[in-house]
Amino acid sequence: MPITTCIFDAYGTLFDVAAAAREAADEPGRESFAEHWPKIAADWRAKQLEYTWLRAVAGRHTDFWQVTKDGLDWALEASALDDRDLRERLLQLYWELSAYPEVPEMLRALKETGKATAILSNGTPQMLEGAVRSAGIEAVLDDTLSVESVGIFKPHDSVYDLVGARFGCARDEVLFVSSNGWDVCAAAGYGFQTAWVNRAGAPVDRLWGAPDRVLSDLTTIPEIAA
CATH class of the missing domain: 1.10.150.240 (Putative phosphatase; domain 2)
Structure with a gap:
């Protein structure tokens, strides 16, 4: 898909x-x-x-x-x-965390090809708003989705359900990207296509799903999503 x-x-x-x-x-x-x-x-x-x-x-x-x-x-x-x-x-x-250097251009490239883009995070809406604003990436994100709307942290399925509810997409139309191995494994088990940004070179977690791709940074995400 x-x-x-x-x-x-x-x-x-x-x-x-x-x-x-x-x-x-x-x-x-x-x-x-x-x-x-x-x-x-x-x-x-x-x-x-x-x-x-x-x-x-x-x-x-x-x-x-x-x-x-x-x-x-x-x-x-x-x-x-x-x-x-x-x-x-x-x-x-x-509240003012720096974005990784490749983030703004990567998100811009996704938007130029018509992809929907969003954050799905444990962070509160206020925390996410502050980080997004500080990084200057508001214009290249369609939404920020917070676990606060379901009242439980990742990797509960109800958190990943927020994506389909917001964008009306099938699970296998989603590319889910995380630096947390456990998060990617859970998202893969949920049915998303996944990319693990393994900046630390860690082993893959032994869970109910496994990442489709393992990357060292976010640079190639637009190519993967094309």
Whole structure:
């Protein structure tokens, strides 16, 4: 089935989740944080995702902003950093995450060929709006779809259902793109065509689906979707 609709995960896929910690580490007066930022960024992301899965399994949903704050608090404590100003700065920067450099041109190319484009994310509508605006990609996205409309995090099927409900497309008309291996595997099992942006060179997750394509970045997405 030809691809009509290209759907992207947000955090780690279009937006660099390490950017907040990296940028804070470069600011004057953050020398002590600069020594720790890679570990804190990795711990923050790991706990952020872990908390979404645990809350989904337990049926105890809260929004992604709360999960993001909780994950950061764990990461800072794990590195023995108790700095309220640093915490607030990191959270502020998370609303302004940098897009990966190939993102704007890739999305423009998709729109020029008539593809529908959207984000499907755990993020809240407000978080996604801030990231999209900061990256300057509003004009090349048709929509941002948030799990908040169904009240459960990925990889629950009801999240992937949002795509068909919004765009009226069959599952096999969708190219779903994510940097999260578990997200791509679940989307493949759901019936989407999939591309995994495996920036870290990780093994494929052993789940109920597998990615159709494995990429190192997003550059070739327009060719895949053509």
